[in-house]
Amino acid sequence: MANVEIAGLTKTYGTFRAVTDFGLSVRDGEFLIFLGPSGCGKTTTLRMLAGFIEPDGGQVTLGGRDITHAPPHRRNIGLVFQNYALFPHLSIFENVAFGLRRRKQPEAEIRKRVTDALELVELGHLGDRLPKQLSGGQQQRVAIARAIAIRPDILLLDEPLSNLDARLRLQVRDELRNLQKTLGITTIMVTHDQEEAMSVGDRLVLMRAGMIEQVGTAQELYYQPANRFVADFIGRTNFLSGAAIGNMFRSAGGCRCAADGIWVRPPRS
Template sequence: MAYIEFSGVEKRYGNFQAVSRFDLTVEKGEMIALLGPSGCGKTTTLRMLAGFVPVSAGTMRVDGRDITREPPYRRNMGMVFQGYALFPHMTVARNIAFGLEMRGVPASEITARVIEALDRVRLHDFAERLPRQLSGGQQQRVALARAMAINPDVLLLDEPLSALDARLRHEVRAEIRQLQRATGLTTLIVTHDQDEALSMADRLVVMSKGCIEQIGSPADLYERPCNRFVADFMGRSNFLGGKLDGDGRFLTDHGVALNFDGAIPNDASTLSFRPERTRLVAPDALGASATDGSTNTLAGTIVSFAYLGPVIECQVQVDDGPTVMALLTNTVDPARLGMHEGSRIGVQWSRRDTTLLA
């Protein structure tokens, strides 16, 4: 039996449907990421589970117990808010102890649990500091320690890394994932950052306009998106409009027939491929594609190069078609290969890396 179960959960504000028919099961010990753009309903869903927002319809269960109408203090959930919500006048230790005090835990036990929580997040030496004396990453770990000190059944994280800079965000997300795995704590995290979701979660729930678009593992959603929204949200993709032809290929709007593998969705009208799965070939090699149809090729003209550190982004204007992107490793020197803006070029990728979308 699933540990957490959402069944037909909805949230309406007047005529506005913030969350619609949300159905999800979460296994004990799983880390689930609710992922989507701003306003998609992910934070509302998390707050309904926490009990801060009442549901308009549907039920929620934790370990078989219906919690739909229970107040937050009876749900035994730890929550880390986007802004951490630390008490500025309390020390780190007092912040962590606060939830335990509100639950009437004996003072001797509170001391032991605060020490344990501080050790978990490696902040034992900071117990007597105030929040303003800590870095952003340290404040985030205090908020995490406070949420975990109450021994919650479920840990809820609402955009916990959004206030951190890029380097610190990378470090802290690894710490959270390691801590979650070590404790086996069932966790739901809300984020709009697909890198964050891919690196931390066992499964992702991609949402749009209050609805679930797709649920699956990070690899499932990245490699096999169910529609254009998911493919576009989960990293960068190239999209070509068109339709299926009578020979089992995809005919683009600009008249190029391309091969693909995998399922054919109803009303397939878009073909996609990832920029990092492409390679650039010289004009004299454009006619040398594999005769068995294992490789797709588009001819075009280089529009621009952009150096992005680990990769070089190349924009190519396809003949009579759209602009597509290719990503090259930074070990490649385009100039040494005779590639420059205005050069004729071919963009190639495998049919295995080609996906049809509704």
């Protein structure tokens, strides 16, 4: 487990800037959410942290170690994909053991870590089954077990709940949050679901067009949005044009109402 420092991270495809000057500090043990509409750069940023996409500029350090250009297998990062990415021909036990075998861990250590990881996600009794014999929620928990079995410094989750039905999504979401608290592992999750983000994240990073719009707790983004985009994306919001005059708000149509205790900011976008 470790803190993550991101400075000036940038990625360009031709004339399109997918991520622009992304800078952020992720605290040790924090559950951080990358949130935003489709195409905002959140998955590109996550994949640069994982080492699957080479940044055009900037720096990433993990626990004080520069990993900006390190290959994925040198970063000690656990990654859970949206589509689970389990090996269909391997048993659940061997799926979870895969990363450990690649690291040439002793067989006794592999068995202990796999057993511990499967017990954490409450699947210890299903180690002999194949992925096709499990439900979608169980497969996602296997993917999480595989990611944590290597004892990563940081856990990256790329929309891990999006393929689950609504009821199962709530269940796995709560299990994921409880597991993260139990392990105390630094975690970054990508999602476009506001409710999901606000339910599990310690802090949210709301992105638009490859840039950060606001970073803060769910309460901060909801009650103190930095701009109109944040207010519109996070909450169910009515926008009124007008002006704040002392403790009063006067709408463009001439209506007045008391604004004492209400946070007011002129829209910037």
